[in-house]
Amino acid sequence: AQTVTQSQPEMSVQEAETVTLSCTYDTSESDYYLFWYKQPPSRQMILVIRQEAYKQQNATENRFSVNFQKAAKSFSLKISDSQLGDAAMYFCAYVPNAGNMLTFGGGTRLMVKP
Template structure:
């Protein structure tokens, strides 16, 4: 079974600064995908970034980037130049090819301080 752990229930960052959200996972699969989802106050889940486990290069999407450490089973999200619109719950998730399911962490609530 896959597990995803987010050890930071809440984080805060000053506007325009950089923040890193932590995530660790455990899987017996050799091939898997990892995701970060954002859930703003509207509660719609929005896909932020994806990382394929077979790729060594860290994924980036504009101000969002990941630090993927496969051996350590760590998958952190870095948000640069934080903006007020980045305030949300952030969920880390892993995708299991065997059963086509996503396993979610418990989330980190990110607050942006103006």
């Protein structure tokens, strides 16, 4: 069974600084996708960034980038120039290419200090 682990229940960052959220996963599959979702108090999960396992290049989306280490099964999210609006719960998620269900980690609460 696949598992996704986020070892940081809470993280704090100063506005305009950089923060990295950690995620590790366990799978025997070789072809899969990894995601980071943001969940503000509105409860709606919003896709932040996606990484296909067969791509060696790390995905980037504006201020958000990932460090994907396939051999180590690690998938961290870096947020640069943190903004107050980045404060939320962040979830790492995994889906095998042959499957349809997302497996989520337990989440990291990010606080941004002005």
